[in-house]
Amino acid sequence: MICKKILTYAGYKNIIQLSAYAANVEDIMRIAIPVDEKNIKGNVCVSFGRAPYFMFYDTEKDKSDFINNSAANSQGGAGIKAAQIIVDNNADVLITPRCGDNAAEVLKAAYITIYKTKNNLIEDNLKNFKEEKLSLLTEIHEGFHGHGVK
Amino acid sequence: MKQLLILSGKGGTGKTTVAGAFIKLSNVKAYADCDIDAPNLHLIMEQGSKPENSDYYGLNKAVIDKNKCIKCNLCYENCRFDAINNCDGYEANIYDCEGCGVCEALCPSSAISLVPYKAGDMTLYRGYKVFSTAELKMGSGNSGMLVTEVKKKMRLASDADFSIIDGSPGIGCPVIASISGVSMVLIVAEPSLSGISDMKRIIETAERFNTKIAVCVNKYDTNTENNEKIKKFCKNNNIKFVGEIPFDKKAVEAVNNGLTIVDIDCAAGDAVRKVYKETIKILSN
Amino acid sequence: MKIAVLSGKGGTGKTFISVNLTYVAENSNYIDCDVEEPNGHLYFKPEIVKREKVYAKIPMVDKDRCSGCRRCVEFCKFNALAYIKDNVFVFEDICHSCGGCMLLCPENAITESDKDIGEISEGVFNNSTIYTGILNTGEETGVSIIKKLLNNIGDEHYTFIDCPPGSSCSVMESVKNADYCILVAEPTLFGVHNFNMVYKLVKLFDIPFGAVLNKCLAGENPAEKFCIENNIKILCKIPFENELGKLNSNAEIASQIKEKYHSLFSSLLKSIEQEVMNETAIDIKR
Numbered sequence: 001m002i003c004k005k006i007l008t009y010a011g012y013k014n015i016i017q018l019s020a021y022a023a024n025v026e027d028i029m030r031i032a033i034p035v036d037e038k039n040i041k042g043n044v045c046v047s048f049g050r051a052p053y054f055m056f057y058d059t060e061k062d063k064s065d066f067i068n069n070s071a072a073n074s075q076g077g078a079g080i081k082a083a084q085i086i087v088d089n090n091a092d093v094l095i096t097p098r099c100g101d102n103a104a105e106v107l108k109a110a111y112i113t114i115y116k117t118k119n120n121l122i123e124d125n126l127k128n129f130k131e132e133k134l135s136l137l138t139e140i141h142e143g144f145h146g147h148g149v150k
Numbered sequence: 151m152k153q154l155l156i157l158s159g160k161g162g163t164g165k166t167t168v169a170g171a172f173i174k175l176s177n178v179k180a181y182a183d184c185d186i187d188a189p190n191l192h193l194i195m196e197q198g199s200k201p202e203n204s205d206y207y208g209l210n211k212a213v214i215d216k217n218k219c220i221k222c223n224l225c226y227e228n229c230r231f232d233a234i235n236n237c238d239g240y241e242a243n244i245y246d247c248e249g250c251g252v253c254e255a256l257c258p259s260s261a262i263s264l265v266p267y268k269a270g271d272m273t274l275y276r277g278y279k280v281f282s283t284a285e286l287k288m289g290s291g292n293s294g295m296l297v298t299e300v301k302k303k304m305r306l307a308s309d310a311d312f313s314i315i316d317g318s319p320g321i322g323c324p325v326i327a328s329i330s331g332v333s334m335v336l337i338v339a340e341p342s343l344s345g346i347s348d349m350k351r352i353i354e355t356a357e358r359f360n361t362k363i364a365v366c367v368n369k370y371d372t373n374t375e376n377n378e379k380i381k382k383f384c385k386n387n388n389i390k391f392v393g394e395i396p397f398d399k400k401a402v403e404a405v406n407n408g409l410t411i412v413d414i415d416c417a418a419g420d421a422v423r424k425v426y427k428e429t430i431k432i433l434s435n
Numbered sequence: 436m437k438i439a440v441l442s443g444k445g446g447t448g449k450t451f452i453s454v455n456l457t458y459v460a461e462n463s464n465y466i467d468c469d470v471e472e473p474n475g476h477l478y479f480k481p482e483i484v485k486r487e488k489v490y491a492k493i494p495m496v497d498k499d500r501c502s503g504c505r506r507c508v509e510f511c512k513f514n515a516l517a518y519i520k521d522n523v524f525v526f527e528d529i530c531h532s533c534g535g536c537m538l539l540c541p542e543n544a545i546t547e548s549d550k551d552i553g554e555i556s557e558g559v560f561n562n563s564t565i566y567t568g569i570l571n572t573g574e575e576t577g578v579s580i581i582k583k584l585l586n587n588i589g590d591e592h593y594t595f596i597d598c599p600p601g602s603s604c605s606v607m608e609s610v611k612n613a614d615y616c617i618l619v620a621e622p623t624l625f626g627v628h629n630f631n632m633v634y635k636l637v638k639l640f641d642i643p644f645g646a647v648l649n650k651c652l653a654g655e656n657p658a659e660k661f662c663i664e665n666n667i668k669i670l671c672k673i674p675f676e677n678e679l680g681k682l683n684s685n686a687e688i689a690s691q692i693k694e695k696y697h698s699l700f701s702s703l704l705k706s707i708e709q710e711v712m713n714e715t716a717i718d719i720k721r
Contacts, residue, residue: 210512343474
């Protein structure tokens, strides 16, 4: 199990490097962020898997739309389900304060790059991202393995 | 928040006794009892505030509407958890049901639905300190999720930079959930062959997580030979040994009076102070 | 005759009592249902005659047959499946092995593979058969191992079931088909509190039971008080003795080493036999 995790992480790092090289922030991007309310002036949610909503921001149109996170009430595997939602909504990038290992595996397989938030304001994080001030999320935490919570 | 989790592998080694003492010595602002199967910490910690109780809902459970049931037996044949009783009409056993939904999906007459089921009671004390605990209803599975919920409540102590968690015995679901995200695990071992065997398995479990691990021995003088075996094992495996606590009848008296071992004057109390000091050194580094 | 030994709180003496009862009873069986931390085998050091691995079924998706309908992903209540870039991903550590995805796949693209989660061993000690179950570290639950351990155990002789601590699903699984339960209590506040939880459990299952008070010290015994207040039959009181503690900590079978402990457990066995006969008589009357 430990070996598997190292491989996953190492594999993930390589993918990040590739996509970081390929992804120019001036490219058209669809950015996903877990949020507390359906308002771009609001806060980023401290959890990914159980965030109440996800915001998808389109860099070309400078527009955002919000959806409810149906994974939030899951008994377990919320991170996986939430990651599936991000994939299904065609995001290129996820900006989040944290992410579990199972969710990270889903996102990696879909070539979605994960960045770490700087503060908890949505608008600030979008600005930081455009100015290339955000770093990649490298601490993927041990998932809650089916017992997840924020 | 730095979190210290107290585990043991084997039951009855003294996790709660040590946890209670540590909580008193550190004057920590947030602590939790994650031994939700058999919570005991509340018995020795005085609560300065009123309890806030809430229900914990685990997985939904299957319920069969006998009026719609056509007795095709599909549910019984396909339930992997032997949760369908078919002797007197068809009924789902709430203790065995895991809420997988197979019966609901297969039922040709829509006689089965999954309904919310209360699996436990959560209690939160929010005064100067935050104390989170819960009790799982007997026979429940999904204990891991409740453990995570109990830990989560400690975040309400916004000014706490350190918290202590009293864990559960074993190596399964609730233990794995409790280890997730903690900064350090202190294992309270006992000097018996059973205790040593169990200690090794809990160490093996904890090592899968990126957390500091240390061992202390409780009731060490009940078998000094085994105590030395434990110390040797720790040395050979690069595991920090943070001290030993003697068997002390006064400790039993303290606990029976709802006190921690540092609330009274006793040998166990003196020893646990040293263990505490060593543990904090490791946690702070 | 299946006798389950449980306590709620850990460390009260379940293994100590079930091991010693197995020793004094003729041709008995011992089953260690504490599959997370089994200890009975340390006392018996049985000669192993059989080993069997225990597996959990994990779904495997045949990519060629998969149409991408995602019915499996939508169905899984545990969110153990994800569909990314035309591939179904299975998260083994979350999967509960319910078989639902396999049953519901319209293309029959899902089969199951076996994941090793633990082992059962059968061994011999004197004239007793010793069954041990052990869960691999990192696995979440040993309920399926307990089920396997308790399968096909005959009723001709005494079977002592050493239960896990607590009162959760593992304990329920260990206890549910028992004919009689021994509730072990230690004389502490913690012990009584947890004793109460298993007391409720055996009443719920309507299994006859009696209490053994272990590690008794002089002075007030809160466990004894609880039993008296609730009319619970006290089968035996075992005193706290350094000597006994030492033997036990070295995984030695006390009734094998010292005559006085052999007598103690023989008496306990007789009391249990008496209780079970009384219960059977009551049942017949009913």
